[in-house]
Amino acid sequence: MTRTEYPWLLPSAIADPLNQELPGDRGRERPRRTVRDWIVDTVAFLFAAGIGLLAAAASREADNAGAVVIADQLIGALACCAVWLRRRWPVGLAATLIAVSLVVPVAGGAMLVSLFSLAVHRPFRPVAVLGALALAASVATPFVRPDPTTSVTANIIAGVLLVLTAIGWAMLVRSRRQLVVALRERAHRAEAEAGLRAEQAQRLAREAIAREMHDVLAHRLTLLSVHAGALEFRPGAPPAEIARAAGVIRDSSHEALQDLREIIGVLRAPGDGDENDRPQPTLATLDALVAESRLAGMRVTLDNAIAAPAAVPAATGRTVYRITQEGLTNARKHAPGAEVSVSVHGGPGQGLTVAVRNPAPDGPVTEVPGSGQGLIGLTERATLAGGSLEHGKTDDGGFAVRSWLPWPS
Template identity: 45%
Template sequence: MPSVTYQPPLRWWNHAWRYVLVVAISAISWFEIAPWQWDHRRWWFWTDLGLGVFSLVLLAWRRRHPFAVAVVVNAVTVVSWSSGGPATLALVSLATRRRWREVLPVAALGLVAGLALERMNPVSTQDFAFTIPFVAVVVAATVAWGMFIGSRRELIATLRERAETAEVEQASRVAQARTAERSRIAREMHDVLAHRISLVTMHAGALAYRDDLSRDEVRTTAGIIQDNSHRAMVELREVLGVLRDGPGDSAPERPQPSASDLRALVDEARASGTRVDLWVGVELADVPDALGRTAYRVVQEGLTNARKHAADTLVSVTLTGGPADGLTIEVRNPLRVGEPVASAPRSGLGLAGLAERAELAGGTLTHEVSPAAEFVLETWLPWPT
């Protein structure tokens, strides 16, 4: 909520037309009495003119000290007709603040000063009974105009503040969406590349530490490394394609994996040398795409972890469930005895990303070492209706 003391900055032309209007009001007020002062009380003429100039100069501080300036200028109008214009502007400026404890005393002072000045007018021909309501109406109109200006300024300031707040909130939402998208892409890159790099690491380790391989075995292993390195580059390029700005800058995003691709994933792992036992207790073709995509990533990460930390063990993958019970995925492998010859870096990001995926899908993910010295990764995912 803007402050009631809000005052917008004024340009030079804003000041100019205000001062022109003030001088015009003073000239109209002083026009009738000025000739009489010149002819009969010349000292009053010069005093009136000096007080008018003094009041005009004092208006420059009306924003910094509105109450004080309004009191002084309206008090001066007791003996000075030429101060009528500055007194009007000072009262309007004070009324824009919309503080009744300040406006009412100054308005009362202006009313008394105006009546006193008119009472001393030696050339006035109007009945004083008419003068009282006339001056009261002028003061009331002046206060009302100032209150209207202050209300309008407050409204504009409120709308401006709301617009700025909306822009900040919009920028914040855009930043949050960008961060979320980057996190999604990072998870996708980890899921895609970790699988390929683990294959490359395993076979490269075999080439580095085994000297009993035949030429054909070396050629086959090198081919696997080359093929998976190429696939890693292709998949990385496809994932990063969504980061391009223009709609025509990147090729259409490749189809996302589904539950139907699980058998191909297991066959690929077997072809690379990993021993995998797959048991499927659900019709993969009936698994919804969103659920199948998450299930694919879970199995992929389970195979990747087994290949990184227990490459020579048997990995068991089990899928059970249905529309009524949800989908349960279990990836189990015995712990390896001793350290692997060459192991991939331990980041811990894969399981953390999977846990986040499962939570976003409304499911749960747990991983533990069983009493039988097996690493068990179990995920339950709800089956969308």
Template identity: 50%
Template sequence: MNETTPSHQRYRRSVRDWVVDSSMFLIALGFGLLGTVTFPGEPPPPPKPELFTVTEYLVALGGCTALWWRRRWPVQIAVVLTLLSAFFPLVGGAMLAALFSLCVHRPPKVGLTVLALGVLASYVNLLLHPAEHGAPFLVMFLLSTVLLGAVAGWGISVQHRRQLYASLRERAVHAEAEAQLRAEHAQHRVRESIAREIHDVLGHRLSLLSVHAGALEYRPDASPEEVGRSAKVIRESAHQALQDLREVIGVLRAPVGELPQPTMADLAQLVEEAGDAGAGVEFVEEYTGAVPERTGRTAYRIVQEALTNARKHAPGARTSVRVSGSPGRGLNVDVLNGPATRAAEPPASGPGNGQGLVGLTERVSLASGRLEYGRTADGGWSLSAWLPWPS
């Protein structure tokens, strides 16, 4: 029972409670019986009135029996037994057991208050029965005080140990819950990263498929050469998309590792593929030095998403890609495309369904960069990004 448990609460004893209560009863009873034994060489106690002796035995037995209810009324029983011990020495064992239990289950100030009352009761007991102890008054009083203090200190230490154990157990529960939340958060971030990578990797390939398949659908009079070229691009793009998908699935199945990542060296091939899709793309590189791996990967994804959106929403438009910068100043990526020269595809037909720029904004933000995009005055679209490039 903790210190916040109401004293009037009905208790249902467990097996451990029955063992503890029985032990308390027997120890208190044995301590009382020990007070009636006269050891060899010890002068016999002075005779007492028979009525007083019977009363003392009955009070001692009642005090030991009261210990069975000390969990329900710990303070009341401890106080009553302490007061009785001032007049009936045989109640001392039950009083010590009640004091110990009180110090275990109640705040220390309550236990120390009853302890002070016990010291006073011990003083009164020695005054009323001075001839029963074959030792000086002061020695007996000090021994009684030390015994009461030891019992109270033991009970308070047990209470503190239980509180410490409960606190450590609660901390362990909280730590486990926090660890689970951190694991769920990490899984969420990994899922977002995988989703972003799948969008970037497969979106570009599938947009090429969509463009060339749309050209074959809307131009049934195309020459065999144009049909063959479109079919070749569709086949190559489908094959490359399948390869990318295998790589993604392979990484997900592996215990550790990363998705295969492009670099700045792959940017020229990306622009070349966009030109093969029939869109005129102007590519300008104006940077010096080796671009850091993370910065180059982010720049690649920016250009990839911009070209994918240009094919989807502005088919046939001229597009310019400009990458410039230097160490210390940062890397600038600018993509500009004019208005569409033919009807754009319905939004639902393109991969991503509008999530590309959202994921791109998150990617640039994670790289500590800036991203701006919007329509131009002639109805086109511009996208500009700045990425840090340490010197």
């Protein structure tokens, strides 16, 4: 649903609610009358005819010539029949009937019906203008066509009250219709916004899963690539080394599959998870990550100054783990054999700083293919956590990754 379907809800209309348009305000846009329209039009015709009959009886009681009485009745009948045209030409019909009712009181009922329809289907400005003319006509009618059975003051008061009642009632009906239309439009808009929010949440979830999958699997698959390359370039290695490399490949494959199961488990519905699923990594599991890298043949020194890793918020600890994991993965890819240093410092209120550094590689490096998105993903992860991340080459040709993350006191 677009705003062009409801032009009365455009900003200009909202700024001036009295000039809002409603469905059916423009008579030519209505292809045909509904059953409800026929019922309403019939009731309106009968109301106009009833008022006209009362006025015609008063005209016969007055000292009017017979031709005048007949003319009043004919004009009143035409005015009542004209009520059926009020939906198509409400403004023109109301103006005409106001002028006619000034000299033919029998048309007063039809004039009230036309005013009611005008106030329901048209904005405030034309209603105010024609309403003022109708009030003026109600004041002038007792002088143009006096009624000997009642006083002039009573006629004026009755005419003014009838006009104000018709316009006030109609404006109340219009306000209610405007409220219904506004609530319906608001409901449709809320439904559309809810759909957009759901799509955005799905997109963000996909991006988060993709980043998590890269952070987790890149570490494992790099181990596979490095040790498989070692077996390829050293076919004559001692059996013990071959067995050790094959064991690392097997363990890394199992770990990669397990991590993949955990990531895919995020997509499961609540209650479908496996009770044996491992918890998400935190700062307390950083030692295990370093030990795993050392087992794979890396030289890693860890300087963890956090005495109580469990006190670090889970999200912050997980981010530190992923940054360290990506730093070790990149060092293994681009500086094999180099000693990697990992340091974690900080405390509550001052934040948490993690740094991963490696010097330049000693010899030729066999390039391991990568996506090039790991550091970008880490930067986004640190930024979303309220921190920052810097990375780049060092003066000695090595590489360093340093991140600061908030740790509330």
